[in-house]
Structure formats: C-alpha cells, structure tokens
Amino acid sequence: MRLIISLLVCSLYHCLPCQSQTNIKFTNHLAEEIIRGNYEVTDYLPSQPIENPTQVVDYLVDNVAADQLKNYLLEMQQFRTRNTGSDTLLSGSGIGAARDWAHKKFESFNQENGNRLIVSYLQFDMNICGLDQHKNIVAILPGVGVDKEELVIVEGHFDSRCGIACDTDCIAQGMEDNASGSALVLEMARVMSQLTFNRTMMFMLTIGEEQGLHGANAMAEYCESNSIPVRAVYNNDVIGGVLCGETASPPGCPSLNHVDSINVRLYSHGIFDSKHKGLARYVKMQYQENLRDKMAVKPVIRIMSSEDRTGRGGDHIPFRQRNFSTIRFTSANEHGDADVHAGYTDRQHTTDDILGVDTDGDTVLDSFFVDFNYLQRNTLLNANSAAMTALGPHAVELVSVEPLVDGFTVTIDDPYDYGNYRIGVRTTSNDFDTVFTTTEKVTTLTGYDQSFFRHYFAAAAVDENGIESLFCNELSSTLLLTSVDVVGNEAQVELLQNRPNPFDDKTSIAVWVEGEVNYKNAQIEVIKPFGSVIYRSEISLDQGMNEIWYDHTNHHFSPGLLYYRLLIDGKHVKTRSMVYAY
Numbered sequence: 001m002r003l004i005i006s007l008l009v010c011s012l013y014h015c016l017p018c019q020s021q022t023n024i025k026f027t028n029h030l031a032e033e034i035i036r037g038n039y040e041v042t043d044y045l046p047s048q049p050i051e052n053p054t055q056v057v058d059y060l061v062d063n064v065a066a067d068q069l070k071n072y073l074l075e076m077q078q079f080r081t082r083n084t085g086s087d088t089l090l091s092g093s094g095i096g097a098a099r100d101w102a103h104k105k106f107e108s109f110n111q112e113n114g115n116r117l118i119v120s121y122l123q124f125d126m127n128i129c130g131l132d133q134h135k136n137i138v139a140i141l142p143g144v145g146v147d148k149e150e151l152v153i154v155e156g157h158f159d160s161r162c163g164i165a166c167d168t169d170c171i172a173q174g175m176e177d178n179a180s181g182s183a184l185v186l187e188m189a190r191v192m193s194q195l196t197f198n199r200t201m202m203f204m205l206t207i208g209e210e211q212g213l214h215g216a217n218a219m220a221e222y223c224e225s226n227s228i229p230v231r232a233v234y235n236n237d238v239i240g241g242v243l244c245g246e247t248a249s250p251p252g253c254p255s256l257n258h259v260d261s262i263n264v265r266l267y268s269h270g271i272f273d274s275k276h277k278g279l280a281r282y283v284k285m286q287y288q289e290n291l292r293d294k295m296a297v298k299p300v301i302r303i304m305s306s307e308d309r310t311g312r313g314g315d316h317i318p319f320r321q322r323n324f325s326t327i328r329f330t331s332a333n334e335h336g337d338a339d340v341h342a343g344y345t346d347r348q349h350t351t352d353d354i355l356g357v358d359t360d361g362d363t364v365l366d367s368f369f370v371d372f373n374y375l376q377r378n379t380l381l382n383a384n385s386a387a388m389t390a391l392g393p394h395a396v397e398l399v400s401v402e403p404l405v406d407g408f409t410v411t412i413d414d415p416y417d418y419g420n421y422r423i424g425v426r427t428t429s430n431d432f433d434t435v436f437t438t439t440e441k442v443t444t445l446t447g448y449d450q451s452f453f454r455h456y457f458a459a460a461a462v463d464e465n466g467i468e469s470l471f472c473n474e475l476s477s478t479l480l481l482t483s484v485d486v487v488g489n490e491a492q493v494e495l496l497q498n499r500p501n502p503f504d505d506k507t508s509i510a511v512w513v514e515g516e517v518n519y520k521n522a523q524i525e526v527i528k529p530f531g532s533v534i535y536r537s538e539i540s541l542d543q544g545m546n547e548i549w550y551d552h553t554n555h556h557f558s559p560g561l562l563y564y565r566l567l568i569d570g571k572h573v574k575t576r577s578m579v580y581a582y
C-alpha cells in the first residue's frame with residue numbers, strides 16, 4: 001500500500017506548478033550570508049591570486065583531470081541507488097550515504113584551498129517518493145570583486161532512478177544519468193576553488209530531478225524570492241557517454257558501436273532575442289577563442305534549437321521559468337526519444353545504467369561506457385565559460401541597427417565606457433556567422449550582399465583583460481533595397497529564411513512586418529517537394545518579428561529539402577526552401 005501511495009505521488013511529474021518546495025534554506029548559515037553578499041571580501045582572498053584570463057585557462061587545462069572524474073564515478077557507483085526516496089540512514093548505500101559523501105568531497109576541496117569554499121546543504125520540505133525532506137549539496141566560492149553579489153551556478157542532478165520513478169529498491173547506479181554530470185560539477189569545484197573570481201560561483205548537486213526537477217526548482221525559487229542576481233546557470237545532465245548501443249541507442253544515434261567523443265550539444269530556450277541562446281553562443285565563442293588551441297582533441301559545440309531533447313526536461317528549466325539565463329550540456333550520443341522504434345533500448349532509468357563491464361573476469365571494470373577523456377573535455381568547456389562569466393565586465397546594450405545598401409550601422413550604449421566591444425552577427429543558424437571587434441560605439445559593417453537574409457546582431461563589452469561580457473538582447477535588420485512583398489499600401493511583409501537551416505528537430509519560421517497589415521488570417525504551410533502540405537499553422541502578423549516553431553519530429557521523413565510558404569487571406573505571398581538534416 002505504501003508503494004501504491006508513493007507511485008501516486010510520483011506520477012505527478014507533470015504537476016510542477018501545483019506542488020512546491022517549502023522551508024527552503026541553507027543548513028550552513030555562512031552559505032546564506034555569502035549568497036546574500038554579507039561578507040568581507042578580504043576574508044576570501046587567496047594567497048596567490050590568478051586573475052589574468054590566459055593564466056586561468058592554462059590552469060584549468062593543466063588541472064581538470066580525467067582520473068579524478070573516473071574516481072568520483074567509481075565511488076558513486078558503490079551507493080547502489082541515489083533515488084531521492086531511497087534510504088537516508090544506511091552508511092554504504094542510498095541517497096543519505098551518497099550525499100554525505102558528496103558533502104565530504106566538497107569539504108575536502110575546501111580544506112585544500114584555505115577554507116575559501118563554503119559547503120552546505122540546501123534543504124527543503126516536500127513529499128517526494130514518501131520522504132518529506134530533501135537536500136541539494138552545494139559548495140560556494142565567494143566572489144571577491146565589485147560584482148560579488150552576482151551568482152554563476154554550475155549544476156548537475158545527483159539522483160538516479162529505475163523505470164518506476166519511486167522504485168527505491170532497484171539498483172540504479174545512474175552512471176551516465178547523471179553521475180557523469182555530478183562528477184563534472186565536483187571536478188569544477190575542486191579545480192576552480194583554487195582560483196578567484198569577481199562574481200560568486202556555486203557548484204550544486206541537485207535532488208529530485210527525476211520526479212519533477214524539484215531540487216533545482218527549490219534553488220531557483222530561493223534565488224527569485226531573495227532577489228539574488230543570477231548571471232548564468234550551466235546545467236550538466238548526461239554528459240559522458242560516447243557509445244551508441246551502450247549509453248545511446250539507434251535511431252537516437254547513428255548505428256551500433258558508433259562512437260562520438262567530439263560533439264557536445266547545448267540546449268536552450270527561445271528563438272529570436274533569447275538570452276539563453278545568447279549564453280550558448282557565448283560558451284561556444286569562449287571555447288573557440290580561448291580554449292580550442294590548447295586542447296589536443298578539439299570538441300565541436302552544437303547549439304540546438306530546442307530547450308531540451310524531445311519530450312524531456314532538465315534542471316535548467318526552473319531557472320529559465322524565472323527568467324535567469326541558462327543552458328543544458330548533453331553528450332552527442334545519448335538515449336533520446338526513440339522508444340517508438342523496434343529494437344530500441346534505453347539504459348537510462350534502468351539498472352543497466354552502469355559505468356562499464358568486466359570483460360576478462362578479473363572483477364575489475366575494463367570496458368567503460370562513460371568516456372573519462374570526453375567527460376574531461378566537457379568539464380573544461382564548462383569551466384572555461386563559467387570562469388569568464390564570473391570574471392567578465394557588465395553587459396552593454398544595442399541602441400540601433402540601421403540598414404545600408406551593403407551593410408549596417410550598429411550603435412552600442414555603454415554607460416561604463418569600456419571602449420572595446422564584440423559584435424556578433426548571424427543569419428540562418430543558431431550560431432554567429434561572424435564576431436567583429438571594435439573600439440567604437442558606432443560601427444559600420446560593410447561587404448554584405450545577401451539581401452534576402454535578415455541579419456541578427458548582439459554586442460558584448462570587453463574589459464581591460466580581454467574578457468567579454470555576456471551578449472545583450474538581439475536586434476535585427478535587412479539590407480536596404482531588399483525585395484519585399486507589399487500587402488495593402490502601408491505594410492511590408494517579408495517571409496524570412498528559417499533558422500536554423502539546415503535544422504535538426506525544430507526550426508523557426510518568421511515573418512517580418514513593417515507597418516500594420518490589414519488581413520483576416522495568415523498561415524504558414526510546410527510542403528514536401530512534390531507538393532503535399534504536411535503542416536499548417538496560423539500566424540499572427542503584428543509589427544516587427546512574428547515567429548512560429550516548426551517541429552519536424554512528428555513527420556517521419558528522410559533528410560532532405562522541404563518548402564514553406566506564407567499565405568495571407570488565402571493568397572500565396574512567398575515560398576522558401578529549407579533543409580531537414582537529422
């Protein structure tokens with residue numbers, strides 16, 4: 001009976017708004033004081049500060065270690081399960097023993113670096129799987145600059161599960177999902193607590209993710225209700241597996257035994273002018289400009305269109321819901337939403353999500369499903385970007401983008417007078433096509449001839465150490481003398497190239513409107529090459545940008561060419577083509 005009640009409670013996964021965490025608090029009072037900025041910076045200065053960004057990156061490259069990550073995973077697998085509702089009193093297994101272990105790890109890092117890492121639980125009350133109280137494990141590195149109140153969070157969920165979310169008896173080592181992300185967070189805390197940053201950093205292992213993102217929601221709620229200025233949140237979930245057939249399964253990955261230890265996916269919310277997509281572009285730029293040349297194996301960052309994999313969610317979402325900038329890192333070969341296909345096996349959320357196997361019978365694992373070198377590289381990507389986010393200057397704003405015949409004049413508003421800026425420009429992808437460097441607040445960019453593309457602009461400040469701020473809100477423009485379709489006499493309506501193009505599962509289709517449109521109804525249709533309409537959506541046409549998402553995952557067609565068109569009051573206005581490339 002107890003089990004049945006637990007199952008009922010846990011089936012409320014999609015019921016997040018009607019459940020909430022109460023009595024959210026840090027168990028270590030000092031942690032709360034740090035988060036609120038109530039401390040003396042001089043108490044947390046290191047004996048040998050490393051502040052130069054090149055030194056910071058070199059230090060990260062030299063110290064983030066695959067062997068350390070492997071050791072965390074080997075230790076975590078011993079707890080049998082880290083289910084949120086599992087035993088809290090046993091010494092060697094269950095969530096209680098596991099979180100004690102994580103707390104002690106953070107404490108040991110604190111002792112290694114002069115007591116500058118403040119360790120605490122973030123505790124909250126809520127019935128999850130029959131238990132009434134739960135704890136995230138956090139470590140806080142106090143900022144020592146003028147922006148010490150601002151917070152940069154790196155998180156990964158610590159809990160694991162089997163097929164039934166509240167089955168607390170099954171073995172759920174959860175090595176890929178999500179001991180991999182937990183190990184990454186621990187290693188970042190170990191290495192980065194030796195450094196010093198302008199802003200405060202928090203390393204957080206969350207609980208209750210598998211039953212509805214509860215631990216992350218508790219922290220996001222705490223930040224919102226206490227007006228904590230959160231600058232960015234990096235979520236890591238399923239971040240170490242590379243092997244199709246073990247940590248991923250076709251058709252979610254190309255074919256059995258296919259290995260992908262190069263690509264990593266960044267998921268984030270939004271389309272045009274999304275600060276989350278802006279954060280993803282920042283991560284990629286920081287990697288390409290600071291880190292790439294220093295890495296022997298060079299990762300490829302893919303900025304995905306969706307907020308998460310189809311039908312799934314993660315711990316970045318509660319922060320996005322409260323308007324904090326956030327992204328999710330996920331490995332390339334991963335169990336996705338492919339369970340409708342014959343032969344598909346998903347080891348996540350099963351007893352089979354293990355670290356590896358012993359192939360020669362000597363009781364020592366010798367074939368690993370989580371790739372420690374891949375995990376090490378993904379840890380570096382996080383650490384590099386989190387470090388620059390915690391060090392960099394304030395953001396600036398774009399005042400205007402004025403179109404010319406062959407370019408654009410971009411005007412930046414910078415109340416801080418930094419005097420150095422980056423301007424990112426993109427057209428059809430989620431990524432920048434070009435990032436310009438300028439010392440002027442008013443800059444003219446020329447040499448453009450693709451008049452049919454709408455261009456999207458964002459700017460960042462650069463400080464005296466050469467570190468960029470996060471990018472500002474986007475503005476968009478199209479070259480002068482571009483051909484536009486006229487509806488009525490006042491309005492100009494332009495069907496834009498879809499973004500991204502080619503696209504994976506989703507793409508944005510947008511219509512730009514100058515003036516006001518007189519119409520009764522407008523539609524976007526997606527058409528196969530031989531003319532059959534596979535999708536139709538109403539679109540409202542207001543002044544400025546009007547966008548819809550087209551989601552291709554429900555249409556089981558092979559990769560290739562598709563068309564889309566805009567209809568206004570039944571009349572065809574324009575057709576464009578796009579490429580689906582899974």
Ligand SMILES: [Zn+2]
Nearest residue numbers: 177178237238
């Ligand atoms: Zn997960």
